[in-house]
Each structure stands twice: as C-alpha cells, then as structure tokens.
Amino acid sequence: MHSGVILVCLAGCITIAACNRVYVHPFHLFAYNQSSCEKLEQENQTTGEAKTFIPISIDSKITDEEEILRDRFSSGTQSLDLEGRQMLIYLTELVNILGFRLFAAWKEMHKSETVLLSPTNLFGTLVSFYLGASKDTSSSLQPFLGFPSGGPNCTFKLDGHIVFTSLKAIDSLLLSKGVNIDASKMAFLFVAPGVHLSESFVYDLLPSADSLFVRAVAFSDPAVATEQINSFFNDRISRKGNPVLTTVDAATTLMYASYMHFKGKVKNAFPLADHQDFWIDSNTKVLVPMMSVKGRFEFKHDDVENVLVIKVPLSENDFLLLVQPTHGNTLKKIESTLSFNSYSSFFGNLRSRSVHLTMPKLSIESTYDIQDILAHIQLPNLLGKKSDLSRMSDADIRVGKIVNKVYFELEDCGMDAGQRMDPSGEDVPLEVTLNKPYLLAVYEGGSKVLMALSSVRNPMMSV
Template identity: 25%
Template sequence: MGPAWLWLLGAAILPSVHCRPFPARGDKSPGAPPAPSDQLSAPAPAYHKITPTITNFALRLYRQLAAEASGNVFFSPVSISATLALLSLGAQADTPTQILEGLGFNLTEISEADIHRGFQSLIHTLDLPSPKLELKVGNSLFLDKQLKPRQHFLDTVRELYGAFAFSANFTDSATTRRQINEYVRKQTYGQVADCLQEFTRDTLMVVLNYIFFKAKWKHPFDRYQTQKQESFFVDERTSVHIPMMHQKEMHRFLYDQEMACMVLQIEYSGNALALLILPDPGKMEQVEAALEPETLRKWDRWLLPSLLDLHLPRFSISGTYHLEEILPHIGLTNIFNLEADLSGITEQLNKTISRVSHKAAVDMNVWGTRAAAASGLLSQPQALNTTRAPQARFNRPFLVLFWEVTTQSLLFLGKVVNPAAG
C-alpha cells in the first residue's frame, strides 16, 4: 500500500447578504409543510427524502466541531454530505453502506438509489436560477492523467451530481493545486481563495463540491444607523469592539425559557432564511447539547411576528476543517482505513483517503436595497412604537443557520464567537 492518494474537498462556500437586489421564489419557514396543491396526486420531490437526514448530520457534525474549537465555527452540511454521497458511487463491497449510514441514512427505510436521486433533485433545485437569490452548487472531479476512470462512474456522477471530471497532473503538485484553487475562485466569483492546501505527489484525485450563496435582506439595515464601535462579549473576560447594525422591524421571534435562548428568524429577499440563536449568558453549551431536529421544528411552530429593536453585528468569519480527523467521531470511520474499497472509480485506486478538506465563509452586513413587498408571514406594524419593541442585542456568542426554503435544506451552520476574528 502506498501513502495517501485521495482528497475530498468541500469548498468555496460564501453566504453573503450584502449583494445587489435580486428577486424571490416564495416565503415559507424551514420545517413547515409544503403549501397545499391542487395536484394532490403529484409525488413529493425526491429531495424531501434526504433533507431531514442532512439536517440531523449537520447537528451531529456541529457538536463535534464545536467541541474541538474554542472560536468561530462555520461549515456547509449540504456541501459535505453531497461530496461524501458522490464518493459512495465509486465505492465497492461494504464501503457505500458505510458511507451512507455514516451520513445517517437508514438503508432499510431508503434505498441507495433513492438517496442519490434525492441529491440529484436537491442539487438541481438549489441550482435553479432566481433573480432575488443567487445560489450556485456544483461538483467536480480532478483525476490524475495516469488514471483510467471507469466510464460508468463518470456517467453516473455526471447524471446524478452534475459532476464533471478534469484531467490533472498531480506529479506537479504545486501547479495542480494552483489550478484547482483558481477554478474554485472563479466558481465563487473570487470570494473563496486557497481552499486547497498542500498535498503530496501521491495524491491522485480530488473530489470537489462548492456552494455559493448571495442574498439581500428582505428588510435591509440602514447603514447610517450602524454604530461604528460597540462591545461584543466573547466571554466573561474578553470583549471586542465591532460595527453593530441596527433596525426596528417585524421579524419572527421567540424566547425559549426551557432552553434559555432567544430565537430570531430573518428573511432574505429570495427564498432563504437566517435563523439566529442567542443563548443567555453562560448557556451556550446547554443550547448546543439540546440542538436537535425536533428543536428546530418546535421553534418553527412557536415563532411569532414581533416588532424588534434589533442590534446585529456586522461580521465576516470562515471555517477551514480537516474532516478526516472529525468524521470518524460521528460514524464515518471505515472510509479512512485500508479496508475501504473505492475501486468503482478506477481499477488503479486501492489506497486510503488521506484528507477531507472543507472551507466555508460568511459575510454579513447591511448593504442591499429595501424590498417593496411585505412577507406573507409577517404583518407590518400600524406604527413603529419605540417604547414597546423588545430589544434583541446580539452582543455575545450566537448560532446562525442559513436555510433554503423550497427544499427545506440547511445550507450553512455556524457559531459566531468572535466577529472580529475573521
């Protein structure tokens, strides 16, 4: 057995709310049932069979990442799960089952074919053009020119995951790394650079997934009301000065007394939502431990429109992870040992995966144009009564979840511990 040969790379992820105004696909909440349809016999979209599992996987992975990091956390569950599911198509023997069960799928309840059809449907739906929400999802494979990949594998990943294969010279590792990074940079409009770190000459393949998300607030913040320097309390002993955005606006909101946290849903102009969770001081670990899919569904039922005096930090954070060290702790063990069989990709590959690299970034600020239409979920107040609006001040660590509403998929999940840390 030779040394490490394969990288899986989930990268190029930038949710950003400071873009120019783009148009929308509708308004619904994550976890909400689809709107009634006249075509009652129409089957549910295939992605409905997989998105709950991706959410569950996201929360399991988040807890592991948060346990190992004292600072900011940010990643894309859709990107990571799609990359691993794609890889399972090239696996043989028990390896596909190990990968898919590691992601959380119960193969007695859903077939492998339905899982892949679900990802096909999810990627296709997320990638549909929308004037108000810019969302771009893609998969690519970079294979060393000495490899002879199986045509069936190439055809299948192109059909199901829209993945195109590129020939590369991994003997010249520096040039190939630069070429792949440039490809990612172009796919994300220059927002994610240097996502792929050094690899050795023994590397023969890189599997890449990228996801790019750009949207504007449905109710933009007034940039003239942004305070240039306010205190953000990283912990009991540390505070940093950051720009704090401010608005008085209607948002769906609740305070969960049992979990000791505030929950706020903010809409984008497109068919997307941000869910912000602000634990009471000292309660972050309690909230993280209780963060389950049922908790999210409960909050979605309880959230009610409220006029808020909202203070939200302007921030830009990122996360870079070597998931080969993390994923075994949540059940994805066997794909990283010598028993993994990935010969469905090419006969020449019979070595272990060395690196699962993932990079995600988020940039949240005030820019955008005020949307003219009010949300169907929210009622506009008769008058902005400043004396009654409860204050939601995000001046200590909080969680952020970005949802695409049509597919009810959790695109990004993170924790802002220090908005000044980048």
C-alpha cells in the same frame, strides 16, 4: 346536507382510500428499480467495454472540456409532482440530521472559533463518493447517509444520481427567489496522471454543482501539487480567502474539493455608521460592522431554556434562524446538547411582533477536511485509503483529502436613512441586539432544508 354529515362522509372516503393504498417507504423512491438493476448488471458484465473519462492536466489551458461537462446537465427548475415532494421531504430530514451530527463534531474540534458548515454541500460530497463506491464501502456509506442498509439485491441499493437530482431541485428552490440571495457551488476532482475515471461516474456528478472540474495532478510532488491545486481553485472561485489546501500526501491518487458561496441580504436593513462592540466572552470584546432593521418578525424569549430566538426572512420563503443565549446561559451550554431535534424545538411558540434588530454583518469562511471529521467520530476508514471505489475507476484509488470550503456573507440592503422601514402596527418595537456569541442557520423555506449552519463566536474570525 348538514356540514357535520359532509365532514363525516369525507373522512370515511379518505379512510377507505388510505386503506386501499399500499404504503411505499420513501427510500424506494431513491433506490434502483428492477429495470435499472438489469441495466447495471449488464454494464457490470461488460466492464472491459465501459467508456472511460481521461482527465486533462491541471496545467492545460483547454477549456472545451469544462463546457462539455456543463452542457451534459440542464439545471432548469422544474415543478415537483407529489412523488417529487415526498422525496424532498424525506431527503431534507436526512440532510439536516447528518448535517447536525457532523456540525457537532466540527465545532467540538474548534471550540473557541466561529464554525461554519453547509449540510447540503457536505451531504452532496458524501453522495459523490457513494456513486463511485462498491461492496463494503457502498454498504457502509448508505446507512451513514441515513438510508436503510442495502439488502441482498440491487433494488435495496441507493441510486445516487436520483439523490443528486433531488439536491439540485432544492438548490433551484433557493436560487430562484430573487435579489436578496445569491449562491453558487463548484466541485473539483483531482486525480493522479494515468488514472482514468468511469465516464458514467463523472457525468453522474454533474448535478452536484453549478460547475464541475476534473483535472490530473502529480501528487508525487506534494509541494508542487499543493501550489497547483490552490492556484486552480482560486482562479475559479468568487471570493479569495485562505488556501483550500495546506499539504497533500504523495501517495494520493484522488482528491475531492467543493466550494459553496452563499450571500444573503436582510430585507430593509441598513448599515450602522460606526462599528459596534461584540462580546466574545465576558472580558473580551471586538469592534464589528453592524446593521439594523425594523419590522415584524417571528420571535420568542424562552425563559425556561434561556434563549432568544428570531426568524429573519431573506426572501419570500427563505430565512435565517438566530438563537442567542440569555440570562447567564452560554453558547457552550446550548451546543453541549445541540441536535437536530433540539434545534427544531426553537421553532416552537414563535409569535409575530414588532422588533428593532441590530446584528453583525458577516463575511466568514470555513474550510474543513471531511476525513478529519470522520476520524473525530471514530469512522476514519469510511472513506480511507482502502476504500473500494471500483465504480469510480479501475485504477487503485487512494483517497486523499476531501475538502469542503464554504464562504458566507450576510449584508444589509444598502438602504439610506430616507428609505428605512418602520415596523407595521402601533406597538413599540422590541430592541434586540446580537452582540455576543449566537447560532445562525439558513433554511430554504419550501423544503426546510439547512443550507448553512454556523456558531458565530467572533464575527471577525472563522476556520
């Protein structure tokens, strides 16, 4: 049979099959089904018998509780079926859109500083509170996360546990890529003494991080509570930096903190012997450590938008996207119109070519209170002191700070002069040097989800 006829027949078969298929909105893959709703309703009718989780004191030396929490969830990577891939595609878009929205607010609050934010970590933090939210708070958080508003019954509500499991699958895709990427997440829940949490809520949080810590802290003495939390936090994270907390409100009964450490190595890169100039603005420069790499990269120099874009692989699929203004353009101008859609346009018309790239080594951290960002975008009550978190605890929950701390490192591979890789092909490499403020994004290559987003104004400073 002629190949053209075969194609026509195949197209007809696909069209018929598609017409016979009932469209299911991706949201319903994350929503409660009828059986889950019946189970939830049964639990609501027996709240007096619900199991509670009693946090141990932050001063306790007992570690068995931590081991029990870790053992309740298996973090093994599983292959994704068609439905699982559909869920990841849908969730990735929501994570990226919300990440860009809150990143824009955060950088607006720190216009002259290096800003770093993890969209996946931030999204997971908000889902943590959704798991404990009820009534108006739940109804407000669901559309804020990007999911359709809840309907009249349970099957229109988001199942936060499924969202966490999908986020964990994304993390597993990133962390299974080899020696050039290392990342970890921790979550901390601090509650006032006497506040008992729902056991199911605590266990539903387990996929949110590699380690979950739940401790009781007396917020009534803010100075002591701040010192205890900072000490507990620093004893467990991999890199010590600025304190996660400066102060707490004595009226707080619950505080949440998370930590994400991301370390990436640029393949085939080697360190430069001397520090190089980095121009913070046209009149100010600092000396920073730099690295250099030669190879074939996807690249473009857009003379219309006046930006230079380069895609740098970190592993088999995962990559950096670097965007630097050119021809008199500035990072401030780019950021003034930056959105998920505008950033996605940077991927257009990239072409492979030989490049000799010189860029800063990075070791930056950012600590931000999500409450501050929500207040900046005129949503101070979304997770305020009057939030309904009755699925989290029967106690009167007064939310304090909701802190995300992100530590980001970007290094060379430690190659010496004898190991330096020359670009393949015979074309002369284009010289590209990132020596003035630029945008940086880390993408998980399989899902295209944003793991980290940064506005690098000064490689030696961050907030």
